[in-house]
Amino acid sequence: MSDNTETSGMDQIFDRALEQNPHAAELLKAFRPVMTRQRQLVESLTLPALDYSAIDRDRLRAGVPILRQIPLFSPEDPLEKIALSLAEAVREGMPKLTQEMDRLSALIAGGKLRLKDSLEALPAGGDGATQPRANDLAFSPSNASFLWSLTARVLLERRGREAAQALGPFDWEKGYCPVCGEFPS
Template sequence: MKDEIVKIEKLEDIIDREMERHPHSQPLLQAFRHVILARNRILEGLQLAESEPLVLDDIRFQGGVPVIAQYPLIREDDPWKDIVQAMIPAVQEGFPDLREDLDRLGNALQADDFDLYDYFRRNSEEQQDLLSIWAGTISIAAERIGFILNQASRIVLEKRAGDIAEQIEALHWEKGYCPICGSFPSLAVIGEKIGERRLHCSRCGHNWRFSRVICPYCEREAQQEMNFFYIEDKPQESAFTCEECQRYLITLNRVSDLNDRDLDVSALGLTHLDIILQEKHFVPMTVTDWNVF
């Protein structure tokens, strides 16, 4: 319990420092503060049913088939209802406009009107269709239901990713999408001393190494220097851009204080770069709850 309290207090400090660094992002950071803290509290205390041992086809994995396509990261017996119910108050605190809608959602879940696993087991297109049906049933915008369900899936996937990460560390992976859940990164970090690029997945929280001279999205290799967009007085904050696929990736450059950061919080603090790059007609490598305007 003491360790959990220390971790949450550290996360509070990280959010406060990010708000000091980026005053223009304070409203967004303050809104997501409640969501991120609640998500981490749930994650710290989450007990999932014991899973079967991880068995991967190494050849398929090295060929680009992620863990989620070979091993059940999403399970019917995961406590989906409990997690969503626990997240509702935090989302309501951060986003007061959603309060009445989420009360209706909570009541529907309490009455077992929806099978949440039916949503999580589907592909993204099927999920949108199901959200539309649910939205019509309880008169809530589909995007609002999807927002809180994204938080629930992040918790379960991050829990399993944490258990799996060490087991796959030694395996060969050369793709720009996440080796665990198959999603494209929401943020990249280039270390100060080693200079390697690590990609961060906002869907499961996993970080992995990736070449600095290849676009993670289209795998185009740079013929010369990679394209980076910088704010003049903040060289540590940048965005990688690819002229081939017109995608961009927010990037923390030459970072030495990675242990004192939460990469989701960092991404929230850098949304001004998202706005600038989208005005230049670039598209984020992955859509998050905060980077589409």
């Protein structure tokens, strides 16, 4: 699917959501540029190839998500490029976060805040790696975690598509994500 078709589809979804949920208009307008940018990045990024042959279909069927079987983040992943692009989208949709996104973008672009280090240091289900760096570099850990989660989602969604293609037809009957193991949000 082309970027224009994908963007057009996203526009239709947002327009319909705004029409059906006028009470959530501000929230939808805030997240529209972020989600649109995520979609564009998922479709357009060139990522290093991973070896999906190590995924054990029996373990997956038993409920062990792909993320617990193989590393889905590569040292060559363009995390900084993704984060800087998403920070721009956050600025557009959430102008009150502009100053914080500018600060985070400057730290990322200047090499003082390396997303690879932050993602590798994250404990399962937490954001503890952000706090010590936040104290040293004077940024909001919650805003950094927000940007990290947006960035990780782009990579995990793309890796999930690649894994699905590598696995071929596969029934999934669990109530959570087969890629990361999280429940829908």
